[in-house]
Amino acid sequence: MANSLFEEKLYSDKFLVTSEVGPPKGMDVADMVHHIDLLKDKVDAINITDHQSSVMRFPSLGGCLLVKERGGEPIFQVTCRDRNRLAIQADLLLACSRGIQNVLCLTGDSIDVGDHKEAKPVFDLDSVQLLRTIKTMESGKDLGGSDFKGSPKFCVGASVHPEADFIEPQLIKFEKKVAAGAQFFQTQGIFGLESLRRFMQYASQFEVKILAGIIVLSSARMAQYMNDNVPGIIVPQPIIDELSSAGKGKGLQKGMEIAARLVRTIKEENLCHGVHIMAVGNEGIVPDILEMAQIVGAAP
Amino acid sequence: MIVAQQKPLEEIRRLIAPYEKILILGCGTCVTVCGAGGEREVSFLHGALRVAQVKGGDGVHAFLEYTVKRQCDREFLDPLGDRVSEVDAILSLGCGVGVQVVAERFPDVPALPGVNTSFMGATEQGGVWDERCAACGDCRLAETAGICPITRCTKGILNGPCAGTKNGKCEANKDIDCAWVLIYKRLESLGQLDKIRRYYPPRNFRTIPRPRRLAGITSIDLGGSNG
Ligand code: SF4
Ligand code: SF4
Numbered sequence: 001m002a003n004s005l006f007e008e009k010l011y012s013d014k015f016l017v018t019s020e021v022g023p024p025k026g027m028d029v030a031d032m033v034h035h036i037d038l039l040k041d042k043v044d045a046i047n048i049t050d051h052q053s054s055v056m057r058f059p060s061l062g063g064c065l066l067v068k069e070r071g072g073e074p075i076f077q078v079t080c081r082d083r084n085r086l087a088i089q090a091d092l093l094l095a096c097s098r099g100i101q102n103v104l105c106l107t108g109d110s111i112d113v114g115d116h117k118e119a120k121p122v123f124d125l126d127s128v129q130l131l132r133t134i135k136t137m138e139s140g141k142d143l144g145g146s147d148f149k150g151s152p153k154f155c156v157g158a159s160v161h162p163e164a165d166f167i168e169p170q171l172i173k174f175e176k177k178v179a180a181g182a183q184f185f186q187t188q189g190i191f192g193l194e195s196l197r198r199f200m201q202y203a204s205q206f207e208v209k210i211l212a213g214i215i216v217l218s219s220a221r222m223a224q225y226m227n228d229n230v231p232g233i234i235v236p237q238p239i240i241d242e243l244s245s246a247g248k249g250k251g252l253q254k255g256m257e258i259a260a261r262l263v264r265t266i267k268e269e270n271l272c273h274g275v276h277i278m279a280v281g282n283e284g285i286v287p288d289i290l291e292m293a294q295i296v297g298a299a300p
Numbered sequence: 301m302i303v304a305q306q307k308p309l310e311e312i313r314r315l316i317a318p319y320e321k322i323l324i325l326g327c328g329t330c331v332t333v334c335g336a337g338g339e340r341e342v343s344f345l346h347g348a349l350r351v352a353q354v355k356g357g358d359g360v361h362a363f364l365e366y367t368v369k370r371q372c373d374r375e376f377l378d379p380l381g382d383r384v385s386e387v388d389a390i391l392s393l394g395c396g397v398g399v400q401v402v403a404e405r406f407p408d409v410p411a412l413p414g415v416n417t418s419f420m421g422a423t424e425q426g427g428v429w430d431e432r433c434a435a436c437g438d439c440r441l442a443e444t445a446g447i448c449p450i451t452r453c454t455k456g457i458l459n460g461p462c463a464g465t466k467n468g469k470c471e472a473n474k475d476i477d478c479a480w481v482l483i484y485k486r487l488e489s490l491g492q493l494d495k496i497r498r499y500y501p502p503r504n505f506r507t508i509p510r511p512r513r514l515a516g517i518t519s520i521d522l523g524g525s526n527g
Contacts, residue, residue, distance in 0.1 A: 081455075085502065107455060107457060107462045108455075109464065109471065110454050110455060110464065110470075110471050110472035111472075112454065112472035112473065113471065113472065121454070121455065121456075123455045123456055123457060124502065124503075124505070125502050126455070126457035126458060126459050127459075127462075128459040128460075128499065129458075129459065129500075129501065129502045132499075132501075133502075143502070159463060160463075161463035164463065164465070165466060165467060166465065166468065166481055166484075168484065169460050169461050169480060169481065169484040169496065170460075170461065170463065172460055172484075172493075172496055172497055173459060173460035173461065175497070176459055176460065176497070176499060179499070180499070188463050231462070231463065231464025231465075231466070231471035232462075232463045232464045232465065232466060232471065234466065
């Protein structure tokens with residue numbers, strides 16, 4: 001039996017669509033709930049980010065609980081930046097006990113890119129070790145070797161960067177993640193289909209599902225900002241040019257077109273198993289992108 | 301070696317303010333090499349403090365200066381006995397270890413730190429030092445082509461690069477090389493890429509019960525512990 005609704009879909013032939021919602025700074029969750037409601041019936045699962053870009057926010061687990069309350073399917077993003085192995089295991093137990101069983105295992109961005117630069121970076125575990133931690137927990141033990149009374153079950157994912165400018169070590173790490181039990185991958189934002197094709201040629205030898213990460217850009221300036229400041233992201237010049245060609249105030253529309261075009265081609269050419277749409281701050285437009293890409297809502 | 305940096309003059313003046321007679325104590329080892337607390341720096345600091353108190357019109361302090369070969373060894377502190385009995389405080393320009401050994405050796409006199417002990421590092425070029433070792437207690441340089449992932453990767457991760465590396469640089473700082481790119485390239489040229497393919501389990505932070513004690517430098521444990 002599948003551990004979650006998302007896991008069940010993962011092993012069907014369905015083209016998967018996931019998206020993400022970033023929790024707010026502060027207690028006002030109205031926008032987040034609004035975005036969850038907009039997305040929950042249109043996508044197969046909603047990622048809740050974990051202090052994305054090392055900016056302190058409402059917790060990922062709290063967001064996942066809201067997704068559950070609203071009747072959606074959450075993916076709990078867990079980074080190793082802020083919690084040691086005790087705290088991570090405890091949060092995973094809480095998550096599973098509340099039916100939050102999809103987990104995306106990430107190392108986490110560096111503290112230095114965020115808004116609490118003087119905080120202690122934890123990184124007691126890394127992403128590969130976190131994946132293995134989950135396998136250990138599923139076997140009924142904690143990392144200290146003690147037996148659980150009631151062991152959790154998860155559907156585990158990880159990330160991979162097909163457009164990294166130095167790909168070899170990234171692929172080695174990808175293989176370590178596969179060996180550590182990752183069932184699905186949501187890639188870092190990709191912008192070119194060539195790199196995805198190349199990556200899939202290589203990745204298809206592994207029994208894992210790949211969801212291509214699609215970042216919705218809202219202006220040429222944002223693209224440039226991401227190139228300069230966001231870890232790992234490389235937006236190619238032709239995309240930046242296309243965004244600048246859009247008239248004033250039309251950047252987001254153009255960004256949506258670009259994203260929809262990518263999604264549509266990926267689906268039509270069956271390039272990978274699905275897409276993960278990241279609309280960074282513009283979560284509300286994801287349903288429109290799906291419509292533009294002619295993707296019908298996630299059938300339960 | 302241990303790399304340190306002299307504290308700002310204003311901070312040092314605040315630290316010594318309650319005391320009249322002060323011994324400025326240098327150390328002839330690491331902090332001499334990194335120019336933070338050797339004989340030369342003791343004398344510069346002495347001069348600077350004098351000038352400052354003349355300018356400030358608050359000429360209350362009297363200074364002595366002295367530099368020992370090593371502050372972190374009690375026996376090197378023995379010749380200080382008489383000088384210490386004359387002063388109200390010791391301003392040590394040794395590393396944090398030196399300051400503490402001085403404090404233990406002379407329990408009746410306050411020992412004040414005159415430098416910020418920064419890290420263990422190597423000389424990159426004249427006047428520039430780079431951190432190289434965090435004394436993790438479980439050296440894994442054999443697996444990482446002689447490049448320390450714990451000190452040189454800002455996350456200290458063990459299983460390869462994060463996805464944030466760009467142009468061979470670290471996501472945390474565009475001026476710093478990504479340790480894992482360096483490790484990969486060097487392992488590749490050594491024909492040892494199998495070492496990066498291996499899984500390394502979580503670090504054993506228990507090799508660091510604090511404070512650590514090393515007794516009997518002849519003990520060789522062939523068990524090994526790093527993944
Ligand atoms: S692995 Fe790095 S931090 Fe640990 S002892 Fe070796 S050089 Fe030092
Ligand atoms: S970019 Fe490289 S050095 Fe920086 S945190 Fe990532 S793996 Fe470590």
